Amino acid sequence: MGFDSCEGETQIPCIELPKELLESKVGSEEWKELCRKVREAGEEYGCFMVSGHDGVPAELREEMFMAMKDLFDLPVETKMKNTSPQPYRGYVGNIDVIPLYESLGVEDAPCLDSAETFTERMWPHGNPAFCQTMNNLSRKIKELEILIMRMIYESYNVPTNLDALAEKTHSVFRMIQYKPPPANEETGVGLIAHTDKSFVTVVCQNQVKGLELLTKQGHWIQFSPLEGSFFVFVGEMFKVWSNGRLHAVKHRVVMRGDRERYSIAMFAIPKDEEGQIEVAHQLVDDDHPPLFRSFNNHDYFNYYVSNVNLENTLEIYAGI
Known part of the structure; x- marks a missing residue:
């Protein structure tokens, strides 16, 4: 069970969290040590990689990535049916500042009814295979997400349980495609620098590079995702809850080469x-x-959307 730097010079912690071992070791010294590692990674880096988590089968992830190619091939008019009253939760695409970016969000994807509603909007007769894959994957990622939140709570000696954390949070499952930059350009903006407005965000991606992180020292670093791993970001809501102990890391996507990136x-x-x-x-x-x-x-999210170019929006809005 490790806490090692991942590939390259990024030095991002990589924590092994096998599902079966975690279930059998809750409350043990080994469990407490793992909780400490997760918390310290969140405090120092604002992010870490999770490896060895067999609760989310690799085959299921690959099925989702393959299905996403068909999803993004749908006409723009169809994808725009993915609407939400909340900003950035439905279809997002054709934006001048991020021309390579396109995404579709599904609220409460772990709920089968929500998954079915989405697929019936995208395909006239639904798409049972896509629906089942998305629903299964989102349920398993949510289990990992809630587990990580519980580990952080317990490491701070704040009492909680899985049911309470699940009740506290709402899930948004976002499928993202990044196109390669034009042939005459070496790089292209995939996603502008930002911090997440979540408690935590769990990301899985294909093997195409692009994600970059801003270190506390002010350097942008790019890393190679380990096959089968997940990337976990601390969001601003956890930064507030922890009274600033947890670090909400700024990140962006920069596209290079000629391959599409899916995450x-x-x-x-x-x-x-x-x-x-x-x-x-x-x-x-x-x-x-x-x-x-x-x-x-x-209210805070609406403020952020109206002032998206501000630096340190959270501190301006809610800092004491």
């Missing part, structure tokens, strides 16, 4: 009806005064 991002976001975000009182004391005021997640 899946699963966002654990606060439920709108329970979207009040506040610092955990267990993480406030004389040495750690509160850094953020309590705020409504929905």
